[in-house]
Amino acid sequence: MIAMGEFELxxxxxxxxxxxxxxxxxxxxxxxxxxxPEGATxxxxxxxxxxxxxxxxxxxxxxxxxxxxxVALSDLAAMGAExxxxxxxxxxxxxxxxEGCIELLDGMAALAAQTGTTLAGGDVTRAPVLxxxxxxxxxxxxxxxxxxxxxxxxxxxxxxSGELGGxxxxxxxxxxxxETPATPRARSRFESLSGxxxxxxxxxxxxxxxxxxxxxxxxxxxxxxxxxxxxLSDGLGGDAGHVAEASGVGLRIDAAALPLQAGVAEAAxxxxxxxxxxxxxxxxxxxxxxxxPAERLGEATxxxxxxxxxxxxxxxxxxxxxxxxxxxxxxxxxxxGFDQLx
Amino acid sequence: MIAMGEFELxxxxxxxxxxxxxxxxxxxxxxxxxxxPEGATxxxxxxxxxxxxxxxxxxxxxxxxxxxxxVALSDLAAMGAExxxxxxxxxxxxxxxxEGCIELLDGMAALAAQTGTTLAGGDVTRAPVLxxxxxxxxxxxxxxxxxxxxxxxxxxxxxxSGELGGxxxxxxxxxxxxETPATPRARSRFESLSGxxxxxxxxxxxxxxxxxxxxxxxxxxxxxxxxxxxxLSDGLGGDAGHVAEASGVGLRIDAAALPLQAGVAEAAxxxxxxxxxxxxxxxxxxxxxxxxPAERLGEATxxxxxxxxxxxxxxxxxxxxxxxxxxxxxxxxxxxGFDQLx
Numbered sequence: 001m002i003a004m005g006e007f008e009l010x011x012x013x014x015x016x017x018x019x020x021x022x023x024x025x026x027x028x029x030x031x032x033x034x035x036x037p038e039g040a041t042x043x044x045x046x047x048x049x050x051x052x053x054x055x056x057x058x059x060x061x062x063x064x065x066x067x068x069x070x071v072a073l074s075d076l077a078a079m080g081a082e083x084x085x086x087x088x089x090x091x092x093x094x095x096x097x098x099e100g101c102i103e104l105l106d107g108m109a110a111l112a113a114q115t116g117t118t119l120a121g122g123d124v125t126r127a128p129v130l131x132x133x134x135x136x137x138x139x140x141x142x143x144x145x146x147x148x149x150x151x152x153x154x155x156x157x158x159x160x161s162g163e164l165g166g167x168x169x170x171x172x173x174x175x176x177x178x179e180t181p182a183t184p185r186a187r188s189r190f191e192s193l194s195g196x197x198x199x200x201x202x203x204x205x206x207x208x209x210x211x212x213x214x215x216x217x218x219x220x221x222x223x224x225x226x227x228x229x230x231x232l233s234d235g236l237g238g239d240a241g242h243v244a245e246a247s248g249v250g251l252r253i254d255a256a257a258l259p260l261q262a263g264v265a266e267a268a269x270x271x272x273x274x275x276x277x278x279x280x281x282x283x284x285x286x287x288x289x290x291x292x293p294a295e296r297l298g299e300a301t302x303x304x305x306x307x308x309x310x311x312x313x314x315x316x317x318x319x320x321x322x323x324x325x326x327x328x329x330x331x332x333x334x335x336x337g338f339d340q341l342x
Numbered sequence: 343m344i345a346m347g348e349f350e351l352x353x354x355x356x357x358x359x360x361x362x363x364x365x366x367x368x369x370x371x372x373x374x375x376x377x378x379p380e381g382a383t384x385x386x387x388x389x390x391x392x393x394x395x396x397x398x399x400x401x402x403x404x405x406x407x408x409x410x411x412x413v414a415l416s417d418l419a420a421m422g423a424e425x426x427x428x429x430x431x432x433x434x435x436x437x438x439x440x441e442g443c444i445e446l447l448d449g450m451a452a453l454a455a456q457t458g459t460t461l462a463g464g465d466v467t468r469a470p471v472l473x474x475x476x477x478x479x480x481x482x483x484x485x486x487x488x489x490x491x492x493x494x495x496x497x498x499x500x501x502x503s504g505e506l507g508g509x510x511x512x513x514x515x516x517x518x519x520x521e522t523p524a525t526p527r528a529r530s531r532f533e534s535l536s537g538x539x540x541x542x543x544x545x546x547x548x549x550x551x552x553x554x555x556x557x558x559x560x561x562x563x564x565x566x567x568x569x570x571x572x573x574l575s576d577g578l579g580g581d582a583g584h585v586a587e588a589s590g591v592g593l594r595i596d597a598a599a600l601p602l603q604a605g606v607a608e609a610a611x612x613x614x615x616x617x618x619x620x621x622x623x624x625x626x627x628x629x630x631x632x633x634x635p636a637e638r639l640g641e642a643t644x645x646x647x648x649x650x651x652x653x654x655x656x657x658x659x660x661x662x663x664x665x666x667x668x669x670x671x672x673x674x675x676x677x678x679g680f681d682q683l684x
Binding site: 025026029030031032033034035036037039040041042043044045046047048049051052053075076078079081085087088089091120121122123125126127128129131133135137138143146148149150229230231246 | 367368371372373374375376377378379381382383384385386387388389390391393394395417418420421423427429430431433462463464465467468469470471473475477479480485488490491492571572573588
């Protein structure tokens with residue numbers, strides 16, 4: 001129960017918002033924030049709802065605030081945009097007090113500071129469950145510097161940043177704790193982890209609970225001539241399908257080339273799932289899938305490495321339509337990956 | 343219950359979004375919308391939650407979509423900005439089907455068309471109750487063309503656009519239907535309305551359910567030298583307090599000068615309330631309160647009239663702090679109006 005009125009809570013929220021950012025003329029506290037974009041802007045909205053996108057019992061409030069901003073910024077990364085301003089709508093349930101709101105906003109503010117994002121405004125309202133709606137605005141000198149989903153051309157190489165499957169594996173480990181009847185083997189497996197394996201488990205949890213937007217990698221790929229790009233929020237199979245459709249091309253992905261995060265194989269095995277399933281349809285890894293001219297692969301790999309992230313060639317763009325994920329032993333997955341096998 | 347998957351619903355939503363707007367390079371359907379602002383931007387976020395900001399049994403879905411956008415655009419009006427782009431997060435409860443979502447978005451799209459706003463993007467998610475989070479972006483050639491709350495100077499005239507109290511009176515009429523035990527007299531009064539009085543009642547309901555943002559009046563006031571401006575969402579007393587605080591001045595408002603909407607007095611009387619209470623603390627009228635140099639009052643009045651709205655001088659800016667609402671019979675209301683009397 002919030003003892004303070006809405007005005008006071010908004011004021012408390014406002015004090016958490018760092019001023020600044022080169023384009024922000026007037027931050028939170030007036031009818032609107034005022035900015036001078038000076039170039040092209042990329043704007044994306046994302047919502048997180050308790051029980052749909054996160055569970056309060058699995059995440060700290062700071063992690064929820066972090067994840068809401070991270071998920072939104074990931075869309076800017078996929079455009080190759082520089083992070084600019086973020087606006088947050090916070091729907092607060094009765095049982096969340098002012099300290100809780102501030103813990104959540106501190107988690108968000110920490111990622112904002114880390115990514116150079118200005119929390120430029122917000123609104124606070126009552127809601128039946130904790131609800132966050134984020135709007136993020138990214139910037140680029142011109143519209144040509146931004147990468148859409150629509151420019152992939154036959155012959156382009158397909159690349160993926162970072163590692164896949166970790167977020168889905170982290171979710172399996174969380175479901176262990178939730179006493180899901182289906183995963184008693186996963187529970188015993190996780191409980192028996194120790195040493196480096198326990199660290200792996202923790203990294204999988206972090207992947208699920210505190211994803212990081214690949215902003216620098218996205219800008220590096222844009223600068224290296226990426227023709228199409230998308231962030232992997234729904235899963236490689238589904239997201240690749242969006243690129244194929246928007247670009248009017250087909251995508252061939254080599255399953256054996258997919259960079260699985262360490263520990264994904266064990267978590268999948270313990271839960272009776274396929275590691276490849278976690279990598280192709282688990283979603284929430286928030287890595288980038290990009291198409292780019294094959295001759296610029298080396299340049300792109302070096303640029304992404306300079307941004308602290310690995311880049312892995314995973315296939316190619318072909319004439320036609322749809323997504324084909326080729327399995328190591330021959331055969332292919334259906335377009336949406338394992339989703340259609342269940 | 344939505345039978346279609348999220349992808350399909352998003353696609354259905356996307357088809358409702360008119361493309362276009364001079365600054366929109368790429369609308370909904372990619373990771374982010376791409377715009378070329380070319381000047382200063384004003385950005386505001388607002389949320390509407392079922393049971394908090396509206397009631398499904400009082401509003402059609404089209405009215406809810408209209409009101410969500412109107413409330414957000416009202417903040418741009420208060421900056422003197424031109425409406426640009428809007429982004430909508432739609433939290434959809436299980437009992438709302440696809441047709442319902444589309445009815446809601448059609449209501450929003452109609453106001454968007456009327457105000458020259460481009461619905462440039464959105465996100466759809468499950469939510470326990472119908473939830474709308476709107477982000478609106480307005481434009482002006484330079485930051486100096488935008489009016490904040492902070493520039494009012496002693497000696498400035500205070501003006502109000504349109505008429506006050508109508509939204510609160512409309513709410514009283516709705517509460518009649520909700521069988522609120524406290525308003526049996528209001529019920530019998532409303533039921534006995536006929537002819538021109540019934541029309542008045544309908545206008546009060548429209549004021550509550552389908553408010554209109556004063557975008558043209560806001561731009562006219564900005565052009566006529568408004569030094570500070572705010573939209574009346576919380577009520578004149580509270581909103582005037584925000585201007586006084588941000589500008590570091592005092593505001594004197596003459597209660598007798600306040601332009602009450604026709605029918606407010608009758609609705610208030612029937613419910614055992616004061617008409618002045620509805621005008622000063624009812625809120626949701628979404629008219630504009632502005633300060634401007636007294637010598638530009640004539641120019642501003644003519645410009646706002648050309649925008650189809652009346653402008654009424656209601657007081658003045660003085661040195662000091664706080665808001666004083668002077669009653670017709672002598673004496674003053676406390677700063678926040680009748681809120682503190684209850």
